[in-house]
Amino acid sequence: xxxxxxxxxxxxxxxxxxxxxxxxxxxxxxxxxxxxxxxxxxxxxxxxxxxxxxxxxxxxxxxxxxxxxxxxxxxxxxxxxxxxxxxxxxxxxxxxxxxxxxxxxxxxxxxxxxxxxxxxxxxxxxxxxxxxxxxxxxxxxxxxxxxxxxxxxxxxxxxxxxxxxxxxxxxxxxxxxxxxxxxxxxxxxxxxxxxxxxxxxxxxxxxxxxxxxxxxxxxxxxxxxxxxxxxxxxxxxxxxxxxxxxxxxxxxxxxxxxxxxxxxxxxxxxxxxxxxxxxxxxxxxxxxxxxxxxxxxxxxxxxxxxxx
Numbered sequence: 185x186x187x188x189x190x191x192x193x194x195x196x197x198x199x200x201x202x203x204x205x206x207x208x209x210x211x212x213x214x215x216x217x218x219x220x221x222x223x224x225x226x227x228x229x230x231x232x233x234x235x236x237x238x239x240x241x242x243x244x245x246x247x248x249x250x251x252x253x254x255x256x257x258x259x260x261x262x263x264x265x266x267x268x269x270x271x272x273x274x275x276x277x278x279x280x281x282x283x284x285x286x287x288x289x290x291x292x293x294x295x296x297x298x299x300x301x302x303x304x305x306x307x308x309x310x311x312x313x314x315x316x317x318x319x320x321x322x323x324x325x326x327x328x329x330x331x332x333x334x335x336x337x338x339x340x341x342x343x344x345x346x347x348x349x350x351x352x353x354x355x356x357x358x359x360x361x362x363x364x365x366x367x368x369x370x371x372x373x374x375x376x377x378x379x380x381x382x383x384x385x386x387x388x389x390x391x392x393x394x395x396x397x398x399x400x401x402x403x404x405x406x407x408x409x410x411x412x413x414x415x416x417x418x419x420x421x422x423x424x425x426x427x428x429x430x431x432x433x434x435x436x437x438x439x440x441x442x443x444x445x446x447x448x449x450x451x452x453x454x455x456x457x458x459x460x461x462x463x464x465x466x467x468x469x470x471x472x473x474x475x476x477x478x479x480x481x482x483x484x485x486x487x488x489x490x491x492x
Contacts, residue, residue: 211402212402222267224267225383227271227382228384229379229382233375235366254284258287258292258296259291259295265471265472266394266476268288273346286334287326290322290472295315300312306452307452307455314465318469341486342486396479414459429463430463433463433464434470451464451468478490
């Protein structure tokens with residue numbers, strides 16, 4: 185009888201934890217919903233209304249003005265990693281240089297104002313400064329060394345694979361219209377219908393990875409105590425603590441499945457648990473290499489480019 189009662193209590197606790205995990209996943213989804221809607225909408229609009237010639241003119245070259253424009257575009261766009269990856273792909277297939285598209289993606293997750301506000305509220309102004317200064321350093325390193333990595337056969341394969349990916353409509357409608365026709369297309373129902381199809385096509389392509397990411401993140405948030413994450417980090421060893429923390433931080437981000445704004449609450453918990461400043465910052469910066477996003481990159485550009 186006692187065994188049966190214990191089994192019933194165990195099942196009840198298990199079902200409760202599962203329910204709380206799904207609720208946490210849905211809460212994370214709601215927190216980033218506005219960014220997802222904004223990002224996928226912008227992605228569809230770029231594909232439907234921006235002529236390839238204009239995209240090549242603005243972001244089609246590996247030069248400073250193109251990278252600066254990509255950074256600014258990223259700063260005023262979505263802060264969600266999933267939406268940023270979709271938008272970066274749209275820029276790439278519309279004629280933007282791959283490196284410029286990656287600069288956009290970095291800026292759209294590391295230099296957006298709303299991310300700074302969340303950091304300020306949950307952790308403190310020091311992390312806001314670190315986020316923006318570190319984000320600029322990351323993009324500088326990306327531009328400085330990206331030309332060595334994003335080229336040759338890997339780039340050609342990525343371009344071919346990105347062009348083959350389903351997006352809900354044929355890619356070429358905007359440039360066939362010509363720049364002078366864009367205003368007419370913006371005022372037409374057909375143009376906005378195409379934009380909606382592009383957006384839904386991007387969403388359809390990424391929906392499995394997004395669902396996986398939110399669900400796993402929800403379960404980790406409920407079932408894995410913060411103390412377990414803290415055990416992965418050294419404490420009280422001076423320089424070696426910082427070095428170990430900044431090395432382990434990105435790996436925790438990868439397996440935590442939480443991206444963009446969603447990883448700030450966990451970062452705050454790690455900070456309160458005694459993780460070093462550098463370790464928390466490195467965890468925050470790793471929001472673009474969580475496992476669901478790595479799967480998305482492989483689908484968008486191929487495995488070789490994903491590793492790069």
